[in-house]
Amino acid sequence: MHTKFTKLFAVIVTTVMLIVNICFNYQDSIRQWTASAATAILGDINGDGRINAKDMTLYKRALLNNTELSLDVADLNADGVADIKDVYELQDYLLCKQDLFTSDQTQTLAGILDSVNELNYSIVTQNEPTETSLTAEIAKEVDNATSPVAVYELLYNNVDTEFYFGSRKGAIGTYDQHGGNDIDQASLLIASLHHLGYDADYISGLVRLTPEQAMQITGTNDIDVALNIFKAQAPSDIKKTEATYNSQNQITSITVEHTWVKASIPSKYVKSNGTDELIEVQMDSSFKEKQRMSITKGLDNIIGTENKKAIVESMSSGYYESLNDIINDITDNNSSKTLDDMLPDREYKAFNLLPSFDYEIVSNTVDGEEYLSGRRDQIQIAIDGGNAVVLNAVDVYGKRLVVEYDFDGDYEIYKELLLSVPQSIFDIKQSDTKAGIRVQPYIKLDGTIIGTGGSVEIGTEQKMTITVYTCGSVQELKPTNMLSGSMYAINIDSQNIASSDLLSSIQSMSQELGTLTFRESYKDSVLGRYLSSIGRIYMSESDLTKAMYAEQYEIHAERYLSVCVTAFNLEIVPNIVGQLEVQESGTIGLDVKSDSFSAVSLKSNQDDISKFYLNVGIKGSYLEGEVLETVTGIECVSTMKVLDAARAQKIDIITISKSDSNYKSLLSTLESNNIPAYALEEITEKVEAGCKVITPIKNVRINSWNGIGYIINNANEYSFMLSNGTNGGETTEPVRDLNALWTTIVFWAFVIALIFCIVSFCSAAWVFVPILAGDEALTFGAIASVTWSAYAVSSAADGLGDVIEGTATTGTAARVTVTTFGKSLWKFAWKLIHW
Secondary structure, X not given: OHHHHHHHHHHHHHHHHHHHHHHHHOHHHHHHHOHHHOOOOOOOOOOOOOOOHHHHHHHHHHXXXXXXXXXXXXXXXXXXXXXXXXXXXXXXXXXXXXXXXXHHHHHHHHHHHHHHHOOOOOEOOOOOOHHHOOEHHHHHHHHHHOOHHHHHHHHHHHOEEOOXXXXXXXXXXXXXXXXXXXXXXXXXXXXXXXHOOOOXXXXXXXXXXXXXXXXXXXOOOOHHHHHHHHHOOOOOXXXXXXXXXXXXXXXXXXXXXXXXXXXXXXXXXXXXXXOOOEEEEEEOOOOOOOOOOOHHHHHHHHHOHHHHHHHHHHHHHOOOOHHHHHHHHHHHHHOOOOHHHHOOOOOOOOOOOOOOOOOXXXXXXXXXXXXXXXXXXEEEEEEOOOOOEEEEHHHHOOOOEEEEEEEOOOHHHHHHHOOOOOOOHHHOOHHHHHOOOOEEEEEEEOOEEEEEOOOEOOOOEEEEEEEEEEOOEEEEOOOEXXXXXXXXXXXXXXXXOOHHHHHHHHOOOOHHHHHOXXXXXXXXXXXXHHHHHHHXXXXXXXXXXHHXXXXXXXXXXXXXXXXXXXXXXXXXXXXXXXXXXXXXXXXXXXXXXXXXEEEEEOXXXXXXXXXXXXXXXXXXXXXXXXXXXHHHOOOEEEHHHHHHHHHHOOOOEEEEOOOOOOHHHHHHHHHHOOOOHHHHHHHHHHHHOOOEEEEEOOOEEXXXXXXXXXXXXXXXXXXXXXXXXXXXXXXXXXXXXXXHHHHHHHHHHHHHHHHHHHHOOOOOHHHHHHHHOOOOOOOHHHHHHHHHHOHHHOOOHHHHHHHHOOOOOOOOOOOOOOOOOHHHHHHHHHHHHHO
């Protein structure tokens, strides 16, 4: 049954993705579909509703005869005139050298930025701690709710219950992500009640649940599975979670440590005959019936039974021409639907009065700050020569955390002592370093300096160590080797990257950025924002991948606080006389420091958990390169992409394990093939420690990049490494034009945010209305988003099975079959803006 489900799901997703891309590749059909939204179609010179060679001929003839053309259809490059440059652009368009006209891109980007910049993510609550603060967008929702009952109903129906441990997201993150544990949901409820003018505070204690209640809250039909979900991220020495058994070894109750809310509320919201008299009540929006939403059902709702049959028949027969008719049929069938019509059904529960707290309280309770103080997720950052900076995860949420190099504190003294000093780090010469001019790393949170590292010469290597305190445990992450002068963004994923997080990261990226020089762009407020957006985009796609594979393997997965570092690695190279010079160029890299989950099989199948971890890891490795390629336009490497390249270059991929008698010989072969020293050292160390390592036998060259990518397998844990020590990806050529990056980043972040809205289990109206200024269905756009986000269900493990299981010393690294929009994303956003 599982195999049939997997194959059917993969066929549906792959086929619909093929449909989407076929439609996007028919460039003129995009404009036909949107003709009703515009009086003229750009590029359609003869007005027949299509863009083809006839328009090219007519354009050339008009220029030869000095015939005036309407700029609405003829100004393809947005320069205000119709001339030969537009003809060349039309020619490239017809030859598929470009996907959209420059005017399309400009119009699309302007529409995105206008919509996004209207959103207000500023903190509007006064005198509130971070955990119970609200943004202006959330405050509007609370104001619309008007009463404690309406607020409770809003949170009950639109915030899913998660089971990580501790205070991590606060009210804002919980609202944005439509999910949170008991503490974070209590924070949101308290913040909302405070905003309406009511007193409210945390209350915590031990609560006893019946088996029926425990299964209802976790959305399971197995009490043992429910217990495992409660215990998955609850450290036994900090948070109590235990079961009571009868003589038949059956669970009769589960006792859990829990947090809820006490508040002073007018009795009329509690009793049918109540008044405005304030009474103390206990409220809890987190213990409720869990409604597990299925992306599969969402696809079924959109595609329809008949179209599903037609898709399968078309794929089976190889007659792909019919797919265009099918997608048109799907579009027509959904043209009158709202977004909520397309999403899976979710039962909405209405409340006339606040419900009672009907769980048995079995211990004395602890209030507020006393309870939270030791239960906050935190991140600690330390750079060589500086003091460690400790931040609560809730204080970092939605903010830009960047390490930027600049002159150290003695720079002002040198300005007075020396006749001339460098004006920026790009002006530093060897003579300046000999004179004592140094640079220093500054840790900035939304542009404010919160910590520093030691002063060093430009081009010196420093180490940054990051420690994560999450769910009562400590994770010492692998240090980041920083090159002084480069820039680094530290990105945090607290469960899912929310749409608002993506959108806020691209706010204020105005058209003026296109006029900035490299040096003007090389600062935290510009490049730091780029790097932060890249990190958020990667993590959001990783979250989607986790969700898809969790559904495929029926896994309940909870993320631990996770971190990735995105970097602009500045080029600092010797000149012809051997002196170091700072170049206006560098590579962009992504290093995943921690990306860990707890996983509970809803079928109590350990093998499914192993497959889940493996598939998420493999797909995540591809994403590390694919995301960078998307936002830079430069070919990028990641572990899986290097393994693919090794296969293409006919380089053997080997498995090295201490259990093999010839493992030392294989390690010697790697050394003789001059693989990078760091990689050889780590591979040797991990193999000697009992891990399996999958690696090419020699270096792989991709453009100017040369090295290896290797997989470290330790039981069910997989690390996907590059030979420079990063668990991530990087560009294979330097980036020299920062202005070329920002439009793609703005666009991509918008599209991913849109996808999150559509695949979210809660009402789409929360975020869609302010973004798209209306509640009309996006039809084709919605279809494209849902199907695009569902790519991850194809099985990644099969292609690497022989290698990872160690049954062969050579093998192939089969890439996960994945369809991405690439350049066609421009068309997607253009379609959405003009629908």
